[in-house]
Amino acid sequence: MQERRLSDWLPTTNKEVKIRGWEELDVILFSGDAYVDHPSFGPAVIGRILESYGLRVAIVPQPSVNDNLQDFEKLGKPKLFFAVTGGCMDPMVSNYTASKKRRDKDAYTPNGDKGFRPDYATSVYSKILKEKFPETPVLIGGIEASLRRVTHYDYWSDKLLPSILETSKADMLVYGMGEQPLREIVELLQKGVPFESIKTIKQTAVFIDKNEELPKNKNWEDVEINSHEACLKDKKTFASNFKVIEQESNKLFAKRIFQSIGNRRLIINPPFPTMTEDEIDASFELPYTRLPHPKYNKRGPIPAYEMIKFSINIHRGCFGGCSFCTISAHQGKFIASRSQESILKEVDTVANMDDFKGYLSDIGGPSANMYKMKGKVQSICDKCVAPSCISPVICSNLDTSHKPLTKLYQAVDKHPKVKKSFIGSGIRHDMLVPEFNKNADPKELDAYTEEVMTNHVSGRLKVAPEHTSDPVLKLMRKPSFKYFHKFKERFDNINIRKKLNLQLIPYFISNHPACEVEDMANLAAETKDMGFQLEQVQGFTPTPMTVATVIYYSGYHPYTMKPTKTPKTKKEKDEQHRFFFWYKKENKAWIKNTLTNLGRGDLLNVLLPENNSWRKNKGGKTRNTFDETITESKEPRRKNRSKKRNSSYNDNASSNNKKGGKNKQYRSVMKKRR
Known part of the structure; x- marks a missing residue:
């Protein structure tokens, strides 16, 4: 693999900015994670996306909030805006267990050290920036901002909180995956449009005063949900909001959502359509080093990076819609799949890493076996409001063919440097049961199951x-649960027939x-x-x-x-x-x-x-x-x-x-x- 220079990473210090010959920055990105320049780490993706638009971008990973706050001033003021994310996980999930005990380790910090990410990091960082640079716009995004974009229950404080736009004092929120909205925001800014005038970009949320005229968009319908104050007064009122929020989040042609909070009105613009194959390929093919920044070399390994360094992400989104899961709320329920060519190109990059031993830890996504799956008739999906495509039954319009995935696995394993590729992501076993997945070819489902069990599992x-x-x-x-019994029967049959000795x-x-x-x-x-x-x-x-x-x-x-x-x-x-x-x-x-x-x-x-x-x-x-x-x-x-x-x-x-x-x-x- 090529020898890396410090300038191959996005700059994190003034010294690194000077190495690139820059006198001024366009965007400065603050992140709750250590900086790992890899397509599986959201902050790196956002930084590289902004860079691809010709912007001069720097990143301040895990700024200290326990000193004189010099980390927030060391790179000065950006020309366009500050960008803020709490990291790849909601900081409260990262910092605390389900029983509200503080975790001993932070997977996104060198050596797993804790204490480098504050609680509610997005709000903490954003408020500091607004206090120090009140005239500079702050744009927040990432999973913490995405899932807290409206009135929401916060388990750790046991309170109902308003939109994170209110608590963070930020100027704009990008929800979901940020490539598409960032492209349009940057295009408008580069044309000279003032940041405060940008209020109709899809997949963004902003505040306006209650007496301010609504931004016009003749292509959108509007829906208003119960105010934050009404939610505080009545739990049932709060609950009734969610159906609207979830359904509109999962529509291909959604309504714009309004919510009153105090003397202001929150506007949540509809989401972008699902990324095309070319768009998602382009995002994964940006010039990542695929390595942690050299500043961490003496601090120890970053656990989250060690887990995924030899893995390949093949798609985004999940149409399962599980009631306890946030994936579809952030990535959407429609699947955005990479091309096989793009995936194999990344496999080749990984296979040529200096410390690659021949084993890919995962070829997967939010759910491993949803690659290339979509509606057979698009016009039916266009009108759909169901939060799940497979509950209570699998939609008859959903193409659940596992054939492209089976072929992909086999193509990956043909690489001369790949000894074995594992499927580390969760597999939807119910989709492999013909009694549940009635529209699929049983032979195709069995072929996929056998392929996984024979070639892509290490014991379990x-x-x-x-x-x-x-x-x-x-x-x-x-x-x-009867379908788990059915799957176990098929698993046991293959296990015995192939003499695999695997555990389920x-x-x-x-x-x-x-x-x-x-x-x-x-x-x-x-x-x-x-x-x-x-x-x-x-x-x-x-x-x-x-x-x-x-x-x-x-x-x-x-x-x-x-x-x-x-x-x-x-x-x-x-x-x-x-x-x-x-x-x-x-x-x-x-x-x-x-x-x-x-x-x-x-x-x-x-x-x-x-x-x-x-x-x-x-x-x-x-x-x-x-x-x-x-x-x-x-x-x-x-x-x-x-x-x-x-x-x-x-x-x-x-x-x-x-x-x-x-x-x-x-x-x-x-x-x-x-």
């Missing part, structure tokens, strides 16, 4: 069914809206019966701009306006999470007591068969044997369980139990019950 294939309860899954916008690792979430203790007990029982001892688990974390977060705060589902219960106290959350770890000694007594009190001895006998004296009959005699307990009350219990909120355990449980089936009586009884 990770998928995310998320839960076993159908009511919870419905709210999550995920399919019934499912991800699950506790504490999600609509989830109750019994649902978690069912989850534990059903997954144990399938042979899993769960490891990849997490508690639900409310993040702005998701259905689940709106429900968590307000108690109402924004689409139905029906009350929906959510575990909120620490005790409720801890108890639900404990069911994941039924196999730990310290949890067994608690599980026994909880399930006994709930009258769910059927689940207790699955999870802890050694606790076999859970119930007394009417005569006061204890039933002492596990086999007796099952056989004597088999039919009544089946009938009772069918009325429970989660029937999938009873209907779909697999008989290939490994962990829980060591007891021969248990296995024979479970077999009889099916």
